Amino acid sequence: MSKLLRIGVLASGGGTNLQAIIDRCMDGSLAAEIAVVITNNPGAGALDRARSAGVPTLCINHRDFSQRHEFDGAVVKALQDAGVELVVLAGFMRIITQTFIDAFPERIINIHPALLPAFPGLHVQQQALDYGARFSGCTVHLVDGGVDTGPIIMQAVVPILADDDADTLAARILEQEHRIYPRAIQLIAEGRVHINGRQVKIDPDGVVETTALVNPAIAD
């Protein structure tokens, strides 16, 4: 078996993306090993999911630090101690500082529940509904110094339906998050993701480009 990519997953909430990553590691479709799961939230469901899977966990509570960069320093040290090669933000609700980014250059990725660059930030499913968008989705991107601004690796699109509210839309998006995040990590593990400024090139081997979507659909 080829070497597994050592990943560190940072999560603040329920951890369903973490679970999708655990599941893909277990079934062998993701050639990665979760070296550590770190949360800033002692009540995060992600902790239980990691423990059930036998994955090492750490809680580093941001409330124990007076400065953001001190919290980030502690997280960086924990990731380095665990020998992490790729940092995976999975519902991690803290903005990370440049010190963190510099410690893992082009090695931090995030998943965001909207089609960036539309709707960065928070409450983005409601933002997409309020705007009247016909589609939303999710984006896996590299983390840079901005809020949800880094180069885009992969996106999935879902329709916004007439009777959607933020919860039904979030659930439809989450289903796609669970598909694309492990896949994006696998492409990185295979060394097939190349970053050149804003452009992300993926070695084409086995990659199928997709087709147009229209909402409401056109019959012909």
Ligand code: GAR
């Ligand atoms: C996911 O929808 C993720 O995209 C979002 O938080 C949720 C976490 O769910 N992330 C952000 O909004 C980051 N700004 P999970 O804990 O069940 O994986």
